[in-house]
Amino acid sequence: MAEINRTPGELLYGKVLTPSGLIEEGVIAVSEEVIQYVGEAAWLPEAYAHWPAGTQDKSGLLIPGFVDVHVHGGAGYDFMYSDQASLDIITRFHASHGTTAMLATTMTAAKEDIDRVLSEVADYRKGSMPFAQLAGVHLEGPFISPKWSGAQNPEHIVPANITWLEAWEKQYPGMIRQVTLAPECEGALEAILWLRKHGITAALGHTNATFEEIITAADAGLNQAVHTFNAMTPLHHRKPGTAGAVLFDERIRAEIIADGIHVHAAAINVLSRLKTRNNLMLITDAMSATGLSDGEYTIGDLPVIVRGGIATLKDNPDALAGSTLTMIRGFRYLVQDVGLSLQAASNAASLTPAISLGMQRFIGSLEAGKRADILLLDDDLELNGVWIGGRTISTGSPVI
Numbered sequence: 001m002a003e004i005n006r007t008p009g010e011l012l013y014g015k016v017l018t019p020s021g022l023i024e025e026g027v028i029a030v031s032e033e034v035i036q037y038v039g040e041a042a043w044l045p046e047a048y049a050h051w052p053a054g055t056q057d058k059s060g061l062l063i064p065g066f067v068d069v070h071v072h073g074g075a076g077y078d079f080m081y082s083d084q085a086s087l088d089i090i091t092r093f094h095a096s097h098g099t100t101a102m103l104a105t106t107m108t109a110a111k112e113d114i115d116r117v118l119s120e121v122a123d124y125r126k127g128s129m130p131f132a133q134l135a136g137v138h139l140e141g142p143f144i145s146p147k148w149s150g151a152q153n154p155e156h157i158v159p160a161n162i163t164w165l166e167a168w169e170k171q172y173p174g175m176i177r178q179v180t181l182a183p184e185c186e187g188a189l190e191a192i193l194w195l196r197k198h199g200i201t202a203a204l205g206h207t208n209a210t211f212e213e214i215i216t217a218a219d220a221g222l223n224q225a226v227h228t229f230n231a232m233t234p235l236h237h238r239k240p241g242t243a244g245a246v247l248f249d250e251r252i253r254a255e256i257i258a259d260g261i262h263v264h265a266a267a268i269n270v271l272s273r274l275k276t277r278n279n280l281m282l283i284t285d286a287m288s289a290t291g292l293s294d295g296e297y298t299i300g301d302l303p304v305i306v307r308g309g310i311a312t313l314k315d316n317p318d319a320l321a322g323s324t325l326t327m328i329r330g331f332r333y334l335v336q337d338v339g340l341s342l343q344a345a346s347n348a349a350s351l352t353p354a355i356s357l358g359m360q361r362f363i364g365s366l367e368a369g370k371r372a373d374i375l376l377l378d379d380d381l382e383l384n385g386v387w388i389g390g391r392t393i394s395t396g397s398p399v400i
Contacts, residue, residue: 065100108141
């Protein structure tokens with residue numbers, strides 16, 4: 001029998017959502033940044049019985065921390081123009097809304113601007129990362145289709161460039177975790193093969209691809225769809241398009257922005273009925289205005305107007321420009337508006353994105369041995385507590 005870690009920690013009591021289901025009267029023992037025990041409170045091992053309680057209200061719901069693989073910024077800051085101080089602000093803001101791990105997501109930009117983001121994030125990861133953990137970088141472009149540029153600057157769109165990818169991987173090994181590209185564009189299939197060989201998620205997005213082109217790309221290793229239904233050819237009964245291929249092919253994980261703006265709740269519900277094998281993912285696509293009032297902002301180098309929490313390009317009001325969504329709001333929307341179970345919503349917000357990062361052994365669910373990234377919710381799914389690596393993070397208002 002394995003020896004129990006007896007280093008003093010704390011006990012979190014409540015209803016505990018585990019991969020096996022909901023424990024109504026549960027407890028989590030946390031010590032040294034790691035979950036030591038998850039189970040029925042009545043069966044708590046004697047070694048932990050003297051540990052202090054970190055939660056007083058045993059009626060709360062404990063779920064795994066959220067993992068956001070597609071987020072551009074927040075609290076007034078954008079990853080494209082970040083320094084070490086602003087990375088603290090972005091990660092603290094999103095941590096206060098339940099995100100415990102995330103990818104710094106770039107825009108379609110000049111190579112030197114992408115270089116700088118990779119450098120800043122690499123330096124930041126060498127430090128303590130006191131808030132949401134930056135697991136790496138998601139390159140959204142610049143290898144996309146000009147026909148579906150959306151809020152990406154078309155001036156910076158270029159063909160897929162393996163030379164760039166190789167140079168970035170050599171200088172910042174393991175830093176790039178996801179690349180969004182248009183599979184039908186020049187060099188894309190070769191890039192997909194290269195990405196998957198190096199363990200990097202190859203995601204379709206901002207694409208004019210046909211159904212057949214997406215299936216061919218999936219055969220080459222394409223394994224994710226960025227903000228499904230948005231910036232892609234739509235589903236038609238005679239031309240299934242990119243959206244139809246994402247719905248059809250189980251190999252493709254589907255990101256979804258669950259804010260009631262980008263995608264109708266019924267469409268998300270349909271998607272969820274097809275993506276049942278850990279291949280539905282909640283994302284925010286949050287931009288710098290997230291957490292702030294309406295007004296004028298930027299996403300990358302493009303001006304944005306935010307009205308009623310809806311972000312659109314200043315020069316094209318019909319083009320959505322990211323979102324002002326937080327993960328806790330998206331989680332609530334999946335449960336309360338889309339109709340997902342707590343387990344399905346939690347998988348979409350935590351476990352499946354952890355799988356996409358290859359980090360499911362360490363994060364994404366409440367299990368002994370995993371990092372103690374834990375959220376406490378009330379009956380209305382409002383956020384009452386956040387722990388990252390067992391450390392308490394303040395919740396609520398943005399930090400600016």
